[in-house]
Amino acid sequence: MTAPASAVAADPTLIGIxxxxDVRDRLGADLAATPDPTRDIDWSMARYLQIFAQLPTETLQRVLDFGRHPDTPGVGHVRNAPVDEHLPATPRDGNPSPDKKSFVAEGVLLGLSGLIGEPVGFTTEKNGRLVHDVIPVEGGAMTQTNQGSAVFLNFHNDxxxxxxxxxxxxxxxxxxxxxxxxxxxGVAGTYYADARDICRAVDERTLRTLRSPLFRMNAPGSYVRDVAGGAEVLSEPVPMISGPEACPEVSAAANGVHAMNDAARSALDRLQAACREVAHEVFLRPGEALLINNRKGLHARSPFTARYDGQDRWLQRTYVRRNQWDIRYRATPGTRRLH
Structure with a gap:
């Protein structure tokens, strides 16, 4: 699969922040004085809320609105955020660096996360950590996972x-x-295709098929690799698109979607093509972050060359939910992690 040819410009489904x-410098000073958040995550989240409450009111409202309204954009691009003064070598194994002594990047990540919801950790993804280091790993270069680099990471949601x-x-x-x-x-692009744009890009017959329970998602690559011994673990039949016309939700597994008949296979191909047609393209640089609505759209990543030399691409990621009550059955006793 090839990357999208171009990005959609000036569209209400993407916002720039x-x-x-002076705001960057003030945030950076406060975050540099904040300890490793993993020592006491609840205290740290409270402190990050205090720090990020200093954002200009209009900026703060844009981030808050992103998280709380059904009709707001599905992706936000935050620029000119503070960075760590000293950054160690990029880890080669996808785990946190033991040499990272400051936590400005973690503060930016968790501070933004706390404005749109609550970060969550699943034991089958990065061992339940709240902060995920997304780094190319040599053994996973060809996989449809966050360890990959050599192949296009298909449009999906997590x-x-x-x-x-x-x-x-x-x-x-x-x-x-x-x-x-x-x-x-500097060629690794992150793409976001909004479900509203996708629905407008496909014909009515395809859309009806995508709204039918004719698809089975494969479990995430990390689960298949670490828990299922490499075997596929398919979901029950589900639609790819659901919800009202004005606020559709889209679902697609990076690790594979099984179409249950020929019409579904054709619709699945058209879905991925539509994503490439309508996608926004962002080339993330240090001091930049993406806020991604995981229900309003699908995201992807272009291939890039990893050298495994300590200077490879290094992102950090959080999973965020607005409400953890309805997944309380997944709680791991005595921890904040979910199984």
């Missing part, structure tokens, strides 16, 4: 394996992606 230099058979219900409502280091050539 630029921090003034889903969670669930024994009830519906992988979309317990999944994050939002993702936040923050850039610590760009790839060597």
């Amino acid at each position: 630029d921090l003034p230099d 889903i969670v394996h669930d024994e009830r058979g519906r992988y979309d219900l317990a999944s994050p409502d939002f993702l936040v992606l923050s850039c610590l280091r760009a790839d060597h050539e």
Whole structure:
């Protein structure tokens, strides 16, 4: 699969949020003085809320509105955020760096996350950590996972394996992606295709098929690799698109979607083509973050060359939900992690 040829410009489904230099510097000073958030995540989230409450009212409202209204844009591009003064080598194994001594990047990530919901950790993804280091890993270069680099990461949303058979219900409502280091050539693009644009791009027959329960999602690659021993674990039959016409929700598994008949296979191909036609394209740089609505649209990533030399692309990611009450059955006793 090839990357989208171009980005859609000036569209209401994407917003830009630029921090003034003085705001960036004030946030950076406060975050640099904040300890490792993993020591006491609840205290840290409270502190981040205090820090980010200093944003200009209009900026703060834009971020808050992004998280709370059905009709707001599906992706937000935050620019000119503070960065760590010193950044160690990019880890090669996808785990947190033991050499990272400051936590400005984590503060930006968790501070933005706390404005749109609550970060959550699933034990089958990055061992339940709230902050995910998204880094190319040599053994996963060709995979449809966050370890990949050499192949186009298909349009998808981040889903969670669930024994009830519906992988979309317990999944994050939002993702936040923050850039610590760009790839060597600066060519790794992140794409977002809004469900509203997708629905307008496909014909009525295709849309009816996509709204029918004719598709089975494969579980996330991390679950298949670490729990299922490489075997596919398919969901119950589900539609790809659901919800009212004005506010549709779209679901697609990066690790594969099985169409149940020929019409569904054709509709699935058309869906991926429509995503390429309507996608926004962002080349993340240090000090930039993406707020991604995981229900309003699908995201993807272009291929790039990883060198595994300590200077590879390094993003951090959170999974965010507006409400954890309806997934309380997944709670792990004595921790804030979800199984």
